[in-house]
Amino acid sequence: MSWRARTARALIDGLRPGLSETAALAVVTADGEGYTVESSGRCPAGGRFEIGSITKTMTATVLASLVDDGIVDLDDEIGRWLDAGESADITLGQLATHTSGLPRLSPSHVPGVPDPYAFLTAQVAEAELRKAGSGARGVEHDYSNFGFQVLGLALERADRTAFADLLEHRVLIPLDMACSGIPGRGGGAVITGYAQGAPAERWHHHLWGAGGVEASAEDMGRYLMACLDPPDSQVGWSIRQAQRPSFEIDPLRSCGLGWPIGPPGYLGHDGGTSGFRSMLGINQPARRAAAVFVNDHDARGLARAVRQALDAS
Known part of the structure; x- marks a missing residue:
């Protein structure tokens, strides 16, 4: 049995007992030969999982693609497109590497409310940037969800294209991801x-x-394969650029565009929403990758399980 098939089955068997009987669980594994998808019986064909912050790796790929086309530059300041006050000097590259000095959540974010991002329209985001003011730029890594919300908005303004269309034309369509997108875009079934x-x-x-x-x-599975072995195309080049270390956090960790990197040889991202958890990891020296998706906000141990899977012999 291949590493892909053996590992996918082991992840399903290891995670399944900690979940409810109604949980939908899907596992994807990839190596130099291809990818394998395993899922629980509660996972419908074409079912769409909310991938949470794994989205940031796709947003970073869109950024790299726009850089390749000469539409933006990593050193461009967001004040070109956004009414950001003292935050106007933040660059696209700083947003993508979490070195912008922006807080993890927008200044008026209220933790624990049922729908915490519903208030954050484009206009409100610009007002929130003005509240955030000036801070240290490019000197410290401080993970910012708000920063990536702003990054997506800046890219929309720079290309005069809705983010959903940027994502589709620069990531999803080139990788044949027909059952993916923001809600209401693309095929597949709601989970x-x-x-x-x-x-x-x-x-x-x-x-x-x-x-x-x-x-x-x-x-x-298609996305994981492209991240493990980027194709010879613009989307592949953009993925490579996003995965390249851009800011050193410490001797063992760095950050690409949207990608946490480290310890050396490893990169990946987790994700969480109101009702979903996910984890994607890549072991570059071993040319292996694995990802787990579950429709249970309370699921735990995904990162540990993926890391152990990537190291398994």
Whole structure:
């Protein structure tokens, strides 16, 4: 049995007992030969999981693609497109590497409310940037969900194209991900998310770049394969650029465009929404990758399980 098939089955068997009987669980594994998808019986064909912050790796690929086309530059300041006050000097590259000095969440964000991002329209985001003011830029890595919401908005303004269309034309369509996109875009079936055993109300976004994408397990197999072995195409070049270390956090960790990197040889991203959890990891020296998606906000141990899978002999 191949490493892909053996590992996918082991991940399903290892994670399944900690989930409810109604949980939909999908696992994707990839190596130099291809990818494998395994899912639980509760996962419908073409079912779309909310992938949460894994979206950031796609937003970064869009950024790299726009850089390749000469539409933007990593050193461009967001004040070119956004009424950002003292935050206007933040660059696209700083947003993509979490070195912008922006807070993790927008200044007026209220933790714990049922729909925490519904208030954050484009206009409100610009007002929130003005509230955030000036801070240290490019000197410290501080993970910012708000920063990636702003990044998606800036890219929309720079290309005069809605983020959903940027994502489709620069990532999803080139990788044949037909059952993926923001809600209401693309094919596939809706999966209900759960929290504390009850159906979870979905978060509503106006700014999609930080965590708004839904994707089927099969589509994420294509994405995982492209991230492990980028194709010889513009989207492949953009993925390579996004995965290249751009800011050193410490001797063992760095950050690409949207990608946490480290310890050396490893990169990946996790994701969480009101009713879903996910984890994607890549072991570059071993040419292996694995990802897990589940419609249970309370699921735990995904990152540990993926890392152990990538190291398994």
